Amino acid sequence: MEKANRDHTYYTMTTGMCRECRRLVDAKIVIRDGQVFQQNVCPDHGVREALIAEDATRYLEVVRVPGRHRPPKVYSKPIDYGCPLDCGLCSFHVQACNLPVVSITNACNLECPICFTYNRKDKIYDMSPEELRRTVDWIIESSGPVDLINVTGGEPTLHPRLLDMLDECRRPEIGRITMNTNGLRLADDGGLARELAARGVYAVLSFNTYSGKTCAALHGRDILAEKMRALETLKEHAVPTTLLNVMIRDVNDGEIGRIIDTAMREDFIRSVTVQTMTYTGFGGRRFGPRAHLPVDGVLARIEEQTSGRIRKSDFIPLPSAHPLCYAVTMLITDGGGSFVPLARYIDIGVLRKVLEAGYLPHPEGTFFEAANRAIAEQWARPDRSPEDDRFLKIARKILDETYPPGTDLTAHQRQVRAERFIKTIYVHAHMDEDTFDIDRARRCGDLVPDRPGSLISACTYNLFYRQKDGRYWSGDEC
Amino acid sequence: MNAELLATTRGVCPVCRKLLPASILQQGREIRLERTCPEHGRSLSLLSSDADHYLKSLSTIKPGTVPLEFSTRVREGCPQDCGLCPSHEQHTCMPIIEITERCDLDCPICLVDSGRGRRRGGDLSLAEVGTILDTLVRAEGTLELINLSGGEPTLHPEIRDIVRLCGRPEILRTSISTNGLSLAEDDALLGFLVDHNVLVSLQFDGFSGDVYRRLRGADILSAKEKLLRKMEQRKAPLSLVVTVAKNVNEGEIGRILDYFFRHDHVVSLMFQPLSGSGRRAGAPFDPLERLTIPDVVRMIAEASAGRLKSGDFTPLPCSHPACFALTYLLRLEDGDFIPLPRLVSVETCLDIIQNRSLPGLEGGSFAKIKDCLYEIWSSSGAAPDSKKILATVRNMMQEIGAAGREFSPRAALAVGERRIKSIFIHHFMDEDNFDLARAVRCCSHYPLPDGRLMPACTYNILYRPRPGGGGPSEKSTAADKLGTGERT
Secondary structure: OOOOEOOOEEEEEEEEEOOOOOOEEEEEEEEEOOEEEEEEEEOOOEEEEEEEEOOHHHHHHHOOOOOOOOOOOOOOOOOOOOOOOOOEOOOOOOOOOOEEEEEOEOOOOOOOOOOOOOOOOOOOOEOOHHHHHHHHHHHHHHHOOEEEEEEEOOOHHHOOOHHHHHHHOOOOOEEEEEEEEOOOOHHHOHHHHHHHHHOOOEEEEEOOOOOHHHHHHHHOOOOHHHHHHHHHHHHHOOOOEEEEEEEOOOOOOOOHHHHHHHHHHOOOEEEEEEEEOOOOHHHHOOOOOOOOOOHHHHHHHHHHHOOOOOOHHHOEEOOOOOOOOEEEEEEEEOOOOOEEEHHHOOOHHHHHHHHOOOOOOOOOHHHHHHHHHHHHHHHHOOOOOHHHHHHHHHHHHHHHHHOOOOOOOOHHHHHHHHHOOEEEEEEEEOOOOOOOOHHHHOOOOEEEEEEOOEEEEHHHHHHHHHHHOOOOOOOOOO | OOOEEEEEEEEEOOOOOOEEEEEEEEEOOEEEEEEEEOOOEEEEEEEEOOHHHHHHHHOOOOOOEOOOOOOOOOOOOOOOOOEOOOOOOOOOOEEEEEOEOOOOOOOOOOOOOOOHHHOOOOEOOHHHHHHHHHHHHHHHOOEOOEEEEOOOHHHOOOHHHHHHHOOOOOEOOEEEEEOOOOOOOOHHHHHHHHHOOEEEEEEOOOOOHHHHHHHHOOOOHHHHHHHHHHHHHHOOOEEEEEEEOOOOOHHHHHHHHHHHHHOOOEEEEEEEEOOOOOOOOOOOOOOOOOOOHHHHHHHHHHHOOOOOOHHHOEEOOOOOOOOEEEEEEEEOOOOOEEEHHHOOOHHHHHHHHOOOOOOOOOHHHHHHHHHHHHHHHHHHHHOOOHHHHHHHHHHHHHHHOHHHOOOOHHHHHHHHHHHEEEEEEEOOOOOOOOOHHHHOOOOEEEEOOOOOEEEHHHHHHHHOOOOOOOOOOOOOOOHHHHOOOOOO
């Protein structure tokens, strides 16, 4: 009898969890037919497999580049049971907080079938401004100044003291406030948009589809008209906006091209974030079929739907995160929908450097040198393509704006100016029971302060801690 | 430069061997393993001195082979369920049967803690060896190679009967690992082994008495040389196994290579960078200053008088790529050697050696070897010495395919041994560099009389009986800690 080969190639083993019994289990990473899978091996519930990368070649490239992590200043928990049970943070965590994700309320005016969190109508909790102040103090103390703070919910615009809450976040150590919203309130409340603009708050508008039918499937009812009105309101008040797209395989994965096109045409839209569907929480855990869409699957769809104007190769993994969690591309634009991906002109190493401090590009020193070099190179080329010409035109304009002759700008001022010309697309995959991997969790910079003195990586919180958070959860079974 | 995180795995505390989460870090050109024991603190060890080599090998991978039968079930996870449980990713291509704990040496670096103190104990009975062989045959069907080891296996009182047991038709070849001390004096046993086609695998650390004093606790060079001469006289196939220890015998590599190239009966050469598992007696062992595979590759290239280059070595896809590197050398008609990777693509080489430690021992792989020879044939015009290469290949094809005979593994092996030499580097893991993700695809296993097959390093580090007890410690995670988890 001849022995047979495995139908997969083993790459490595990490620690995952069993969806059935929620126990931590051996998780093998294997390659089959050019795709990468995580196999969670549960002694009681067998082997369960989830797709984690559609392109094994790219996977093997990106996982062999070490991360650029900035460790937390303070570890508040001892290593006791091991990751993720000691969260957090314990000294096994390698990444300081880059993006504090602060849930200020669990009230919501939707019950989305794709919701990956839990909102409980029966147990509404609105955080007080005092608690938020202590939370922000702790974030600054443990992780130092941060580029961003993200205010979320529930639906944060339902918080009775929303503006006070936003004001608590306005601190010299916090670069920018972003607020998630489903847009229902903003659709008809220009006053709120004006207040956001006055405070420099960025709106993160969930925007998943242009189809009313799909909208109803994702949000429980058709709110497309409200979404469109919210966009109008944000535009009218020039609130810098991120479109947040939850992409679901075979449901709305054909619409990203149009969403990116909108983002490129509209000045007030600064970035697009695609989050792949994650099967946790109120809606997500019941959503079916579970068809994991990894980060590189989104990149392939973007390449296809932009007809190659943005290619997979224009994205790099976010240096401060696990490559399965985040990819990002920077596109330079001078408005009107025309843009050029920077990765085609600037060395990847330089782009990594620009992004290694966190989420926002920090276009400083080396970046401007590299941009100048790229401009000089293109200038000298006799055979420039229309895209090369576009790059030259936009890049020169950016340099003029960010290094205006005779004026000395601070790094922050420069960043804000450059941002008008540099749009970003982030692709982010959360983890669920099938894809949880401590190698990813311990590098996470998206941290949830579940109380002052504690920070828990977002997916670890979703999977292991939310039900123990006394504010939002009473501990009884759902 | 700061250490950068490359991956997360599990390792062990070098003091208490507790299983711990571990970080694989890149620090400058080095790859290191870091873990923190709640009781014994942080420890840091070298995994590879050449990050480029390490990262490149990680993608040199092929699907593993599934054994026909597993001995254990998945009950708790790796490594508690060892072995082999159905989650193990590789079959047994190299079973190492430890037939005795007796030894006539007390090597300070002994991997398995055998020695003179155990002279009276620990012999496997013939029945136990029989059971082990039955297990192996059930799991593997056909075995290309089995290795008798110890202790010093030639001291087993029933060694001849054991060799006869190993002569069963499912086993193509038996090798015996020996320090050579008794074999150098025992012509009858040597004759018996050679007559039974047993490949003698001689522990050989160099041509300096001082090296043996330091590594083996005694100057045993004369015994080694005596056995070498006897093997030369008999022209019996011989394999040399060299433990390479930093600042001890790196300087011996040149002479060993020279001996290997000058003697056709020396069919393979194995270098093992010193591993600290087992006894660890004697000299202190700095886990950040150890030799790793790329160091040994570089030393071999430098000491080979131009015969070999670093690029001639490839990882062995059959095990974890960080465990082995190897090259095959084709002997030309005039006695010169040419490394196979210079003649055929690395892909072709990997196809041939996929999941087995010796090439060409089954029908499918025989076809691949023929493809390989044709590839050499068609590409050799570009190579220097193309006439010699062509002549060699033509002769090999004639020998293998003579007169339309049915394919015979043993015949192919014989041709292979006459024509192809191999150099292996095998880096055993110890408490310092144990990486559980690596152990999952180990192909060098110790079969135990109780029916288990244990990956060598997992066994040496976590299971081998030792004062104070063996066995992997309990999982550090407490399921209860999860409390009121979300249930779906």
